[in-house]
Amino acid sequence: MxxxxxxxxxxxxxxxxxxxxxxxxxxxxxxxxxxxxxxxxxxxxxxxxxxxxxxxxxxxNLTASSLRRGDGRTATIGMLVEDAANPFSAALTRTVENVARQRGVLVLVGSLDEDPARERELARALIDRRVDGLVIVPAGRDQSYLISEQHSGTCMVFVDREAGLLDADAVVSDNRQGAVTAVNHLLTTGHRRIAYLGDRATIPTAAQRFDGYRHALEVAHIEYDDEIARHTGSSEEAAIAATEQLLALPNPPTALFTSQNLVTIGAVRALRALGRQHTVAHVGFDDFPLADILSPGITVLAQDVEQMGQTAAEMLFRRLDGDESSARTVTVPTRLIERGSGEIPAGGLGHD
CATH class of the missing domain: 1.10.260.40 (lambda repressor-like DNA-binding domains)
Incomplete structure (x- = not known):
């Protein structure tokens, strides 16, 4: 040779x-x-x-190289999100990837589908592959299964929801106040019969937004009506069916507050199919692609997903760099974006 x-x-x-x-x-x-x-x-x-x-x-062989290094690092982190195809999850993942790339770190991503058993399975699979840290949007309410891993040195940050039964860093949106802002916005245009459509009430973020909805009604001296509150889950199809049912009631709502992006998209589809998009006011929680080019544009309470992802990634890397301070939760404010659908007055027509 x-x-x-x-x-x-x-x-x-x-x-x-x-x-x-x-x-x-x-x-x-x-x-x-x-x-x-x-x-x-x-x-x-x-x-x-x-x-x-x-x-x-x-x-x-990067794994072999990491074993030869003194710190045992693999230059990888794991990220577990609700659904990698969801616009919120996709934007969150991309932001964490951008921060990690600057450090020469690879991000391994998995979808949990709101399944606590899948969360445990994937978290342990990533830990078995010796990821240096974890960014998790938790599906369950109990993350105590990670205590031993945390004590062994695996760094972790939770996003969108705080960890349950585990003392760990978290980055969350101001869900309750965001919902209050959304409902108050509809109240200012004269609406008094405001329906709620959201994800399952067992999900912490959904529960916080539902609580904000009820609180805003209570402050406005409007009695809560269970008939116009629907916890549909995060399915567009279920949101379409729920919206159709609400508008077919003998005393239908004049406005909708949808507290999750896929639920919002389902409601938009139903309103357009019924020709009611210009007569029923609508505010959604969380922005989504093309919301600004519909007619009318969809008014939303936008989460600052990029800020959430950047903050979570930076917190994780600070821990990896040796930060041993007490765990803390960072709350990122939401922002009302008026586009037309939320400004349709009660009993009147909106404008394009």
Whole structure:
């Protein structure tokens, strides 16, 4: 075999550092120094080693490298969200990825589908793969299963919902006050029969938003009516059916407050199908793509997802860097965005 010719090897095995060294005509130790970015290696040798690695399709074993390092870090973090396809989860994940990338850290993502058993399964799977830390949007109310891992040094931050039975950092939206703001906005345009559509009441964020809805009605001296409150889950189809049922009541609501983005989208579809989008006022909690180009545009209480993701990632990396201060919860305020649907007056037509 001559220099520059790839050495023979099994087609079923990955190329090794030894094979790269043989092809480049250097010692294995030199290849290791190039792979680990040691700056004192001659640039010509670096170029030769990289060319050989490219020819062979060699990729370093980062897990093995982490085991040889003194800190045992793998340069990976795990992220568990409700549903990676949901716009909120997608925006949250992308923001955490942006922060992690600046640190040379890879983010491994899983969807929980609001299933506490799946949360435990995926969290443990990520821990078994030795991720350096976890960012979790918890599905269950009990995260005590992570206590031993936390004591063993796994850093973790919870987003959107605080951990249950576990003392850990969290970043959340001001859900209750956001709901109060949404309902008050509808009250200012004369509405008194305001329906609520939201996710399952067992979900902490949904419960907080429902509590804000009821509180705003109570302050306005409007009696709560269970007939126009629906906990549909996060299904567009269920929200469509619930909206149709509400508007078919003998005394239907004149306005809707939808407290989750997919529920909001379902309500929008139902209102448009019924031709009621210009006569029934509507405010949704959490923004979603294209909400601003509909007619009317959808008024929302927008969460600052980017700020939530950035804050969570920064908190996690501070912990990884050695921060041992007490766990804390950061509350990120929401923002009312008026686009037309929430400004439709009671008993009148809205404007495009």
């Amino acid at each position: 001559t220099q520059g010719e790839p050495p023979p090897r099994s087609t079923r095995s990955r190329p090794t550092m030894r094979e790269v060294a043989a092809l480049a005509g250097v010692a294995i130790k030199t290849v290791s120094r190039v792979v680990n970015g040691v700056p004192t290696v001659d640039p010509a040798i670096v170029a030769r080693v990289r060319e050989a690695a490219d020819k062979l399709g060699y990729r370093p």
